[in-house]
Every structure is written in C-alpha cells, then in structure tokens.
Amino acid sequence: MRLRRSKGSPAPAVAPSAAAAAAPSSHAAVSPADAAGRWTVAQQVGQFMLAGLVAVLIVGFATAIASRRIGEREAIVDARTTALVRAQGVVEPAVTDGLLTRDPAAVAKAVAKVKAVVESAVIDRSLVRVKIWTRAGVIVYSDEPRLEGLRYQLGADEIAAIDAGRIEADVSDLTAPENRFERSQGKLLEVYLPIRTPNGQRLLFEAYFRYEAVSAAGARIWRSFAPISLGALIVLELIQVPFAWSLARRLRQRQRERKALLRQALDASDLERRRIAADLHDGVVQDLTGVAYALTGAARQANLPTETARELERSATGVRTGVKALRSLLVEIYPPNLAEIGLASALTDLVARAELRDLTATLDTAHLREPLPGPIAALLYRCAQEGLRNVFSHSRARSVVVRVATEQTRAVLDVRDDGVGFDVGRVGSNVARGHFGLQGVHDLVRAAGGTTAVRSSPGNGTELHVEVPLR
Amino acid sequence: MIRVLIVDDHAVVRRGLEQLIASAPDLEIVGAAADGEEAVQLAAQRSPDVILMDLSMPLLDGIEATRRIVAARPEVHVVVLTSFDDQRRILDALGAGATGYLLKDAEPDEVLAAIRTAVEGGSPLDPRAARVLVDARREQAPAAR
Numbered sequence: 325m326r327l328r329r330s331k332g333s334p335a336p337a338v339a340p341s342a343a344a345a346a347a348p349s350s351h352a353a354v355s356p357a358d359a360a361g362r363w364t365v366a367q368q369v370g371q372f373m374l375a376g377l378v379a380v381l382i383v384g385f386a387t388a389i390a391s392r393r394i395g396e397r398e399a400i401v402d403a404r405t406t407a408l409v410r411a412q413g414v415v416e417p418a419v420t421d422g423l424l425t426r427d428p429a430a431v432a433k434a435v436a437k438v439k440a441v442v443e444s445a446v447i448d449r450s451l452v453r454v455k456i457w458t459r460a461g462v463i464v465y466s467d468e469p470r471l472e473g474l475r476y477q478l479g480a481d482e483i484a485a486i487d488a489g490r491i492e493a494d495v496s497d498l499t500a501p502e503n504r505f506e507r508s509q510g511k512l513l514e515v516y517l518p519i520r521t522p523n524g525q526r527l528l529f530e531a532y533f534r535y536e537a538v539s540a541a542g543a544r545i546w547r548s549f550a551p552i553s554l555g556a557l558i559v560l561e562l563i564q565v566p567f568a569w570s571l572a573r574r575l576r577q578r579q580r581e582r583k584a585l586l587r588q589a590l591d592a593s594d595l596e597r598r599r600i601a602a603d604l605h606d607g608v609v610q611d612l613t614g615v616a617y618a619l620t621g622a623a624r625q626a627n628l629p630t631e632t633a634r635e636l637e638r639s640a641t642g643v644r645t646g647v648k649a650l651r652s653l654l655v656e657i658y659p660p661n662l663a664e665i666g667l668a669s670a671l672t673d674l675v676a677r678a679e680l681r682d683l684t685a686t687l688d689t690a691h692l693r694e695p696l697p698g699p700i701a702a703l704l705y706r707c708a709q710e711g712l713r714n715v716f717s718h719s720r721a722r723s724v725v726v727r728v729a730t731e732q733t734r735a736v737l738d739v740r741d742d743g744v745g746f747d748v749g750r751v752g753s754n755v756a757r758g759h760f761g762l763q764g765v766h767d768l769v770r771a772a773g774g775t776t777a778v779r780s781s782p783g784n785g786t787e788l789h790v791e792v793p794l795r
Numbered sequence: 796m797i798r799v800l801i802v803d804d805h806a807v808v809r810r811g812l813e814q815l816i817a818s819a820p821d822l823e824i825v826g827a828a829a830d831g832e833e834a835v836q837l838a839a840q841r842s843p844d845v846i847l848m849d850l851s852m853p854l855l856d857g858i859e860a861t862r863r864i865v866a867a868r869p870e871v872h873v874v875v876l877t878s879f880d881d882q883r884r885i886l887d888a889l890g891a892g893a894t895g896y897l898l899k900d901a902e903p904d905e906v907l908a909a910i911r912t913a914v915e916g917g918s919p920l921d922p923r924a925a926r927v928l929v930d931a932r933r934e935q936a937p938a939a940r
Contacts, residue, residue: 623818
C-alpha cells in the first residue's frame with residue numbers, strides 16, 4: 325500500500341503537493357511541444373504558400389496561352405492590313421497586262437516594273453516573299469526569280485479568294501513544292517488577295533510574313549498582362565500569409581488547450597482517486613484492522629463459552645478478509661506518486677504485487693536512468709500496469725518479465741510472459757490490442773509520439789513492446 | 796513478561812492491539828501512544844522491550860520516532876506495524892533502526908510471534924519487506940554474485 329497522505333494534515337494538503345509534483349513535469353512538457361507546434365504552423369503555412377504558388381503557375385500559364393492567341397490574332401490582322409495596303413496601294417498600280425502576254429520582252433519589262441516596286445516598297449524585314457499568280461496557277465512574278473513561269477495547282481481557298489475578292493491568311497505549308505525556297509525562313513504566315521491588271525484580269529497576290537512577328541506580338545501582350553495578373557496574385561498571397569500564419573497558430577493553440585484540458589482532467593481524476601483512497605485507508609481500513617485485532621483478543625479471553633469464542637474468532641477472520649479485499653482494491657485505484665518515489669520504485673511495488681498472484685515476476689531496470697519527465701514516467705507506469713493486468717487475465721503465464729530502459733532519445737518498456745500466447749498474424753495487430761484491452765494505452769502512447777507493438781504466437785507467450793521518445 | 800508499547804494514531808487500532816496482546820499471557824502492555832512524540836516520551840519513561848510502531852502519524856512520523864528511540868535506547872526492539880508495503884518506506888524504517896516490519900493485515904498470531912521473535916534477537920519481517928531488503932542488497936553489491 326502506498327498511501328502517502330500524512331494522517332494529521334487536512335485533506336486539502338494533498339492537493340498542493342500533488343499539484344507541485346505535477347507542475348514541473350507539465351512545464352517540462354511545454355517546451356518541446358512548443359517547438360513541435362511552431363514546426364506544424366510553419367508546415368501549414370508552407371502548404372498554403374505552395375498552393376498559392378501552384379495557383380500563380382496555373383494562372384501564368386493560362387495568361388500566356390490567352391496572350392499568345394490574342395497576339396496571333398492581332399498580328400494576323402496586322403499582316404492582312406499590310407498585305408492589303410501593299411498589294412492594292414503599291415503593287416497593283418505597277419502591274420501591267422504585259423505580265424500575261426507571251427512576248428518575252430514585254431513580260432520582262434512588266435516583271436521589271438513590278439520588281440522595282442516590290443523590292444523598294446513591299447519586301448521588308450517581316451514581309452519576306454511575294455508571289456503573283458494567275459488563276460490558272462502560273463507564277464507570273466516572284467522576288468524569287470526561279471519560281472517565275474512555273475505552274476502549280478492552286479488550292480480551293482486561293483481560287484475562292486480570287487473569285488470572291490477576299491483576303492485570306494494561313495500558316496504556310498512549307499512542304500508544298502511552290503514553297504521550297506521559303507523553307508530556310510522558318511515558320512511563315514501567308515496572306516493572299518486578288519489584284520487586277522489595268523485590263524481587269526484578276527491575279528492572286530500572295531505575301532509571306534515571318535511568323536516571328538506573330539509570336540513576338542503574343543509575347544508582347546503576355547509581357548503587358550503578366551505583371552498585372554501574376555503580380556496581383558502574388559501580392560494577394562503575400563497579404564494572406566500573415567493571416568494564414570495567425571490562423572494556423574490559433575488553431576494550434578486551440579489544440580494545445582484541448583490537450584491541456586484533457587491532461588488536467590486526468591490529473592484531477594488521479595487526485596480525486598488518491599483522495600478517496602487516502603480517506604478510506606485512514607478511516608475504514610484502520611478501524612476494521614483494529615476491530616479484527618480486538619475480536620481476536622476477545623475470543624482468547626479466559627472463561628468464555630467455547631461457542632462464543634469460536635464465533636468471535638470467525639468474526640475476526642471475516643473482518644480481516646474484508647480488510648484485505650479493501651486494501652487490494654485501494655491499491656488498484658490508487659495511482660502512485662511517481663514524482664515522489666520514481667518509476668523504478670513504483671514498478672518494483674507493482675511487480676511485487678504480481679508475485680502475490682502465484683506468478684514469478686521479474687523487474688529489470690538495469691538500463692533505466694531516472695529521473696524521467698513526469699508524463700513519460702506516468703505513461704510507462706500505466707503501460708506496465710495494463711500489460712500486467714493482461715498477463716493476469718489472459719495469459720495463464722507462470723512468469724512475467726517487466727523491463728524498462730532508457731536509450732539516448734527514447735524510453736522502452738517490455739512486458740513479456742511465458743503464457744499461452746496467440747496468433748497475432750491471424751487476428752491482426754489492432755484486434756490483438758483490442759482483445760488485450762490495450763487500445764487505451766496505445767492511444768496514449770501515440771499521443772506522446774511513441775509506438776506500441778504486441779508480439780505473440782501460440783504457445784510462445786506474449787510481449788507488449790512500448791517505445792516513447794524522450795524529447 | 797515482555798513489556799510492549801503500542802504506537803498508533805488510530806484509537807480503534809490501539810484498543811484492538813491492547814486486547815490482542817492482553818490475551819497473551821507472556822506479554823504485558825506498558826503504554827499506548829497516539830503519535831511519534833508521545834512514543835518517544837513513553838519509550839523513555841516506561842522502558843518497554845518491544846515497540847509496535849505505526850509509520851504514518853501526526854506531529855512525528857514512525858520513522859523519525861524510531862530513529863530517536865533507538866538512538867536513546869539501542870536495546871529497544873522496534874517492530875513496524877503499518878499498511879505501507881512500498882520499497883522506500885521499508886528501507887527507511889529498517890534504516891532508522893527498526894528490527895521488524897509487519898503489515899497490518901498480518902494474522903494476529905503473526906503479530907504476537909513477531910514480538911517474541913524480536914525479543915529473542917530475531918527480525919520478524921513480512922515476506923515483501925524481506926524481498927525488498929534482498930533486492931537492495933543485490934543492487935549494492937552486484938559483483939558479489
């Protein structure tokens with residue numbers, strides 16, 4: 325029995341001492357928990373920022389695509405305007421019907437006239453090639469002389485453009501034979517529209533633009549939009565970071581408060597149990613003990629009728645049996661004051677009581693270095709208590725070994741018996757825990773960042789293994 | 796006759812022990828103290844052979860009372876009779892000079908026998924107390940094994 329309350333002191337005297345014992349331990353638990361809390365907050369804010377970054381990337385990508393589309397459209401409109409102006413304003417006045425005659429001298433003269441305006445006022449850095457076609461597909465003029473006089477099948481679009489007088493624009497098919505001299509230019513945009521000779525013959529004017537201009541327009545638009553859209557997002561995120569930080573911290577704080585409340589409730593229940601046990605022990609148990617001695621004394625007085633003496637003896641035995649039962653109950657409900665006596669001593673007493681149950685119990689604390697932080701000592705004690713309770717109720721073991729040891733960064737507890745065991749693989753670790761009533765212990769250990777394991781096989785006993793980090 | 800002093804702060808326990816001891820013809824009660832200070836006083840005045848000592852008491856606890864009594868009269872045999880079976884109290888009490896250690900749920904005859912054993916120069920120990928002593932000894936001298 326370990327009832328530490330001094331009989332002379334009033335009941336409340338228990339509370340301050342227990343509170344004082346609990347205070348350093350809970351204080352010791354705060355600083356690592358604090359560090360862990362800060363780490364979690366940083367993690368959460370980091371996640372938030374990462375999500376923001378992904379949003380920025382997605383919006384940036386979408387903006388780039390949209391910018392390019394708008395830029396292309398603009399650049400194509402520009403190209404069509406340029407082509408229209410140069411075809412009708414510059415080239416058409418220079419085109420003569422001489423281009424269509426069969427007289428080489430007349431053709432040469434007409435070509436020279438067109439060539440003069442094309443080279444001086446049409447070709448430039450972005451407009452790199454000009455072709456003038458008849459409706460039949462003959463190239464009557466090009467700034468690439470090797471094409472002149474050659475005939476290719478015109479596409480439906482091109483014929484439609486001539487017939488309907490429309491301006492069309494398209495990406496050049498550089499694999500087509502009529503475009504073989506443009507292959508070195510890279511991607512090209514071709515714009516074609518009809519022009520007329522002085523006699524009213526329709527020709528197809530085709531201008532090739534470097535595609536770079538189109539891409540550049542897209543990039544230019546992206547450059548003007550990106551800072552606004554992305555900048556706004558980044559600024560928005562940066563503004564939100566402090567809020568996210570404080571929110572995460574508040575959440576963390578709330579969690580910690582809830583944990584503290586839970587711990588207080590547990591402490592309070594320990595305190596209450598200790599008080600009830602102390603009261604029972606100092607009152608009823610003492611009185612009954614005294615009564616049992618008195619009854620025995622009375623039974624042994626001289627000149628009592630035998631029957632009376634026997635009755636008194638029986639009563640004495642009955643009272644003593646009651647006292648014993650009451651005392652073992654008190655031991656069960658009474659948590660030891662670990663801060664006062666230390667874990668090794670408390671476990672010694674716990675294991676000693678196991679020996680009263682016809683069980684050889686051994687305690688190994690050779691590698692236990694005390695003092696341990698209060699909450700960890702309490703946790704290990706509870707694990708040992710539950711483990712032994714299981715050995716008593718399930719294992720049919722003849723001996724049990726309780727080993728507790730501290731290593732550099734963790735404390736380890738083993739409760740190993742030589743009982744009947746069971747097939748862990750078959751019932752599963754969780755079921756094993758549930759069956760052995762260890763779920764509560766498992767939850768407590770996990771909350772402290774540790775692990776539990778139940779190892780067993782039929783006929784080979786059972787081992788409860790607990791590991792708790794010391795920091 | 797063996798002279799016995801009873802020390803316990805519970806009146807019911809004192810009365811019970813008085814009645815039990817009175818039933819043994821070779822034992823004689825020389826006094827009953829309700830706390831450690833009274834025990835020290837009565838031990839000096841009544842020269843008992845054996846003191847049945849409770850541990851947790853007001854004013855002066857059983858361990859300190861034992862220490863003072865044994866210091867003043869080394870021939871007195873102090874037998875602890877308590878409800879506590881924890882390692883530390885057992886070691887403290889024996890360290891303070893007690894020659895016996897019994898638990899209050901001991902059978903009445905065990906209590907009476909313990910008083911006689913103490914006088915004969917023996918150490919009446921509850922098995923749990925004996926084990927604590929053995930373990931403590933082993934821890935002190937592991938090389939001796």
